[in-house]
Amino acid sequence: MAIVVIRNDEKTPQWVSLLQAQDPEIPVYAYGPAVPRKAITMAAVWKHPQGSTAEFPNLKGIHGLGAGVDFILEDPDRDPALPVMRVVDPYLASDMAEYILALVMSHLRQLPEYGRDKANSAWHPRPYNRIANLRVGIMGLGQLGMAVARLLAKTGFPLSGWARTPKPDPGFPVFHGAAGQAEFLSGCDVLVCLLPLTPATRGILDRKLFSNLPAGALMINVARGPLLEEADLLLALDAGNLSAAWLDVFHEEPLPAGHPFWKHPRVNITPHIASVSDPASVAGQIITNYKALMTGAPLRHQVDLQRGY
Numbered sequence: 001m002a003i004v005v006i007r008n009d010e011k012t013p014q015w016v017s018l019l020q021a022q023d024p025e026i027p028v029y030a031y032g033p034a035v036p037r038k039a040i041t042m043a044a045v046w047k048h049p050q051g052s053t054a055e056f057p058n059l060k061g062i063h064g065l066g067a068g069v070d071f072i073l074e075d076p077d078r079d080p081a082l083p084v085m086r087v088v089d090p091y092l093a094s095d096m097a098e099y100i101l102a103l104v105m106s107h108l109r110q111l112p113e114y115g116r117d118k119a120n121s122a123w124h125p126r127p128y129n130r131i132a133n134l135r136v137g138i139m140g141l142g143q144l145g146m147a148v149a150r151l152l153a154k155t156g157f158p159l160s161g162w163a164r165t166p167k168p169d170p171g172f173p174v175f176h177g178a179a180g181q182a183e184f185l186s187g188c189d190v191l192v193c194l195l196p197l198t199p200a201t202r203g204i205l206d207r208k209l210f211s212n213l214p215a216g217a218l219m220i221n222v223a224r225g226p227l228l229e230e231a232d233l234l235l236a237l238d239a240g241n242l243s244a245a246w247l248d249v250f251h252e253e254p255l256p257a258g259h260p261f262w263k264h265p266r267v268n269i270t271p272h273i274a275s276v277s278d279p280a281s282v283a284g285q286i287i288t289n290y291k292a293l294m295t296g297a298p299l300r301h302q303v304d305l306q307r308g309y
């Protein structure tokens with residue numbers, strides 16, 4: 001019985017050693033040809049090569065190393081009978097909230113515009129807005145969306161939210177489902193997308209949705225790239241539906257050289273760093289889930305495979 005870590009980046013050794021440190025009696029391997037295939041009972045994965053989890057005949061579960069599990073559920077070679085677990089972590093939530101607060105404050109005081117002015121040696125004072133007048137709407141009120149809402153509410157931003165199901169007493173207006181979407185959007189000067197990528201949400205950030213926002217809104221996508229119809233974003237920016245966009249996630253990552261977003265003056269980009277799982281904080285919950293998986297105890301943060309999140 002053992003764990004294999006399968007990732008698409010250079011962080012595998014760090015994850016292996018931190019998982020190993022949790023319980024030295026549990027063997028933890030970095031994915032590769034030397035891993036004893038039959039010994040592996042749990043795979044801990046982040047953007048793993050599709051099909052790789054099928055190499056382990058005694059696998060009992062797959063643990064994502066982040067909050068989103070779209071890349072696991074999209075793997076056509078995944079055994080659909082296996083439970084899938086994901087990360088729920090206080091730092092993942094607070095890091096996301098701090099990132100969104102930084103972007104919204106920077107938008108409020110037009111810091112990207114002043115950055116461009118400096119590059120052009122232009123002295124160009126502008127009128128400015130206040131926190132109390134900037135309405136922020138959050139799509140997706142789960143672990144991360146709620147953390148963002150708590151921090152923005154504490155800072156004084158007028159808030160609203162949108163989710164699949166109603167939320168009792170969140171302290172701000174919450175809309176839900178298709179029926180509540182247009183009314184929600186009409187009150188968003190800033191739209192923050194924190195929805196999971198599922199068949200129901202793919203492409204949701206499209207021309208029709210942008211047309212329901214107040215003219216000149218800011219759109220922030222920190223969820224997953226394929227939620228956004230990229231061509232529709234460019235049209236909405238040109239038409240003035242949107243004044244700007246902040247994007248942390250993309251259809252293809254890294255964003256390819258030559259992609260029109262790189263040069264667009266009102267598309268701001270960060271390289272999928274809004275909130276990154278901290279292995280030191282997360283390793284404990286993965287080992288707890290591994291032990292639960294081995295003993296048949298209840299799993300934590302198990303993904304609903306029907307809903308897709």
Ligand code: NAP
Nearest residue numbers: 067068140141142143144163164165196200222223274275
């Ligand atoms: P979560 O706890 O599962 O919350 C998901 C929220 O989305 C819930 O409020 C859910 O509604 C809502 N939702 C799902 N499908 C919907 C639909 N069809 N219509 C309306 N609302 C829907 O997820 P989380 O932990 O907050 O994470 C959200 C996403 O953030 C992840 O899936 C991941 O893709 C992304 N992420 C990005 C970064 C980054 O660095 N950029 C970091 C971490 C995570 P209900 O409450 O009604 O179920």
Ligand code: GLV
Nearest residue numbers: 065066067068277
């Ligand atoms: C990051 O994107 C995550 O899903 O944790």
